[in-house]
Amino acid sequence: MKTLRLLMHNKVGFAGFLGVLFFLFLAFVAPLFIPLDTETRVDQIYQLPSAEHILGTDFQGRDIFSLIVHGGRDVMVVAFLTGLISTTIAVILGSLSALLGGWVDSLIMAVTDVWLAIPQLPLLAVVATMIKLDSVVLTAVVLAALAWPSLTRAIRSQVLSLRQREYVQAAQLLDLGNRHIISSELLPNMMSYIAINLVFAMTGAVYSQVLLVFLGLVTLSNNWGVIINLAWTRGAIFSSMAFMNILAPVLALALFQLSLVSFTRSLEEIFNPRLRTSV
Amino acid sequence: MSTPIIELAGVSRTFEQRRKIVKAVDNVSFSVNEGDVICLVGESGCGKTTTGKMVSGLLRPSSGEVRYRGKDIWKMNKEEFREYRLAVQLIHQDPYASLNPAHTIYRILSAPLIHHKLVQDENHARERVRELMRTVEISPPDDFFDKYPHQLSGGQRQRISVARALTVNPSVIVADEAVSMVDVSIRISLLAMLTKLMRDLGVTFIFITHDLAVAKYFAWEGRIAVMYLGRMVELSRTPELINNPQHPYTNALLSAIPEADPRLTRTKERIQLRSPDVPSLLNLPPGCTFHTRCPLYEEGLCDVHVPQLQELEPGVDVACHVAARRHGISLVGETSNR
Numbered sequence: 001m002k003t004l005r006l007l008m009h010n011k012v013g014f015a016g017f018l019g020v021l022f023f024l025f026l027a028f029v030a031p032l033f034i035p036l037d038t039e040t041r042v043d044q045i046y047q048l049p050s051a052e053h054i055l056g057t058d059f060q061g062r063d064i065f066s067l068i069v070h071g072g073r074d075v076m077v078v079a080f081l082t083g084l085i086s087t088t089i090a091v092i093l094g095s096l097s098a099l100l101g102g103w104v105d106s107l108i109m110a111v112t113d114v115w116l117a118i119p120q121l122p123l124l125a126v127v128a129t130m131i132k133l134d135s136v137v138l139t140a141v142v143l144a145a146l147a148w149p150s151l152t153r154a155i156r157s158q159v160l161s162l163r164q165r166e167y168v169q170a171a172q173l174l175d176l177g178n179r180h181i182i183s184s185e186l187l188p189n190m191m192s193y194i195a196i197n198l199v200f201a202m203t204g205a206v207y208s209q210v211l212l213v214f215l216g217l218v219t220l221s222n223n224w225g226v227i228i229n230l231a232w233t234r235g236a237i238f239s240s241m242a243f244m245n246i247l248a249p250v251l252a253l254a255l256f257q258l259s260l261v262s263f264t265r266s267l268e269e270i271f272n273p274r275l276r277t278s279v
Numbered sequence: 280m281s282t283p284i285i286e287l288a289g290v291s292r293t294f295e296q297r298r299k300i301v302k303a304v305d306n307v308s309f310s311v312n313e314g315d316v317i318c319l320v321g322e323s324g325c326g327k328t329t330t331g332k333m334v335s336g337l338l339r340p341s342s343g344e345v346r347y348r349g350k351d352i353w354k355m356n357k358e359e360f361r362e363y364r365l366a367v368q369l370i371h372q373d374p375y376a377s378l379n380p381a382h383t384i385y386r387i388l389s390a391p392l393i394h395h396k397l398v399q400d401e402n403h404a405r406e407r408v409r410e411l412m413r414t415v416e417i418s419p420p421d422d423f424f425d426k427y428p429h430q431l432s433g434g435q436r437q438r439i440s441v442a443r444a445l446t447v448n449p450s451v452i453v454a455d456e457a458v459s460m461v462d463v464s465i466r467i468s469l470l471a472m473l474t475k476l477m478r479d480l481g482v483t484f485i486f487i488t489h490d491l492a493v494a495k496y497f498a499w500e501g502r503i504a505v506m507y508l509g510r511m512v513e514l515s516r517t518p519e520l521i522n523n524p525q526h527p528y529t530n531a532l533l534s535a536i537p538e539a540d541p542r543l544t545r546t547k548e549r550i551q552l553r554s555p556d557v558p559s560l561l562n563l564p565p566g567c568t569f570h571t572r573c574p575l576y577e578e579g580l581c582d583v584h585v586p587q588l589q590e591l592e593p594g595v596d597v598a599c600h601v602a603a604r605r606h607g608i609s610l611v612g613e614t615s616n617r
């Protein structure tokens with residue numbers, strides 16, 4: 001109840017929250033009621049939005065709205081998994097690096113530096129040729145494996161700065177143990193930071209996976225990226241009538257991203273008691 | 280005489296700064312008996328906070344020993360160190376940084392109680408937290424349970440800080456400028472509260488402050504140790520130190536205390552220092568580090584030989600060549616030129 005009130009407090013954040021809810025509903029619930037249109041109708045190619053097809057039709061006369069509805073699930077699952085995996089890796093490695101210091105710190109930082117120096121997209125392309133990226137989980141794992149280093153560095157510097165705080169010293173003096181210091185003194189003060197970075201990792205994952213799908217490196221069956229890819233390969237860019245075919249998935253992506261980013265505003269307030277008091 | 284509860288023997292601490300060695304604390308020795316109070320006084324950068332951190336085990340001395348009940352804390356076994364760890368608590372200077380902003384007051388105070396199984400259950404914890412808050416004179420306790428630190432005033436936060444240190448029933452409290460950051464109007468009540476704790480709970484206090492007036496108030500029955508650039512220059516019983524300061528630096532500090540009575544202030548004798556500037560810790564003067572500013576400076580003596588702390592009268596230890604000579608004691612010869 002309190003959390004809900006906090007959510008509503010920031011208007012931009014709440015709008016983002018509603019947007020995220022809307023897209024979740026669109027991707028996970030709506031497909032149960034709206035069948036995937038697989039029929040080819042040569043007489044209805046590239047139609048503009050109408051009462052029958054609210055987002056128009058694609059190059060083979062399929063209803064774009066049904067494609068959008070069915071194409072969101074994989075995008076979101078991959079985004080969420082990628083965000084979760086990469087953030088978890090970053091939090092664990094970053095904290096270990098900062099707390100243990102010494103050679104552990106040097107080793108982890110050396111690895112992240114090397115990792116950061118590798119150009120990601122060509123590497124993704126190479127990885128995609130070696131591993132057949134046809135499952136959602138595998139795609140998420142590969143994307144996460146590339147996304148963790150920058151966040152690891154950020155978490156490390158956060159922990160390094162928090163560790164010097166006097167309340168952490170006080171916890172040491174009171175002999176509350178490392179587990180308490182990490183879980184009760186450090187993490188709560190990083191939660192808003194972590195949550196926001198989780199969301200940003202998700203938005204990053206959305207773009208990189210759509211890019212992969214668009215380039216044809218990942219072969220997911222139905223995906224907003226696939227819609228763009230097909231529209232592209234089938235020459236939609238040469239037909240002025242075909243703009244809905246490209247615009248619809250791009251808009252869906254952009255609005256989903258916008259919702260996520262706006263939502264972080266609310267997250268900030270939920271996790272930071274100092275911002276919270278005005279409620 | 281029983282073993283002192285805290286004893287520092289020849290403790291030094293150096294820091295490395297841009298390849299240069301900074302001697303923050305240089306060969307400091309003192310001991311405190313259970314229930315006693317000692318005030319470390321000095322201007323900023325004199326090493327009092329570093330000393331406090333070494334007493335509370337947050338910093339390891341570069342050389343020398345910090346002993347708790349006769350045992351070097353860095354050579355203790357796990358069990359002994361645990362006992363020491365809880366027995367010696369530190370109260371930080373900044374009440375705004377020393378409380379975790381993400382926790383409620385109840386959580387801050389109950390965490391150590393629950394972690395160390397000092398309470399049996401939730402109800403007992405609440406009762407104990409209430410009791411602690413009453414000890415530090417925060418009332419009504421229940422109103423503060425769900426508050427966050429930023430909702431409290433500086434004085435209240437500092438009281439919570441003290442209460443948190445008390446959760447583990449410490450025998451020694453190191454108060455590092457504990458009243459410096461709070462408003463003057465609140466300072467006296469905070470001091471009175473700490474004095475009451477000292478009397479009622481028999482806690483040994485090591486009180487660090489830059490303010491001799493505060494030290495005088497707080498440690499009238501104890502001792503004051505005056506530090507200057509990492510060294511202890513005078514360690515005496517408070518009444519002696521205030522009424523009859525031996526070291527010229529102590530004297531200068533005392534003469535700088537403003538008096539509430541303007542007539543007193545006007546007629547008060549101000550010690551004229553030879554230089555108002557404190558030398559850099561990176562480049563300490565040879566001999567007595569105070570000689571560049573000292574009105575009693577004697578060439579060939581003070582800038583050559585480092586004076587060691589020496590008992591001149593019972594309960595009055597001073598590190599000054601000139602003051603020692605007045606008592607017929609020579610500090611030269613015992614120490615080498617550094």
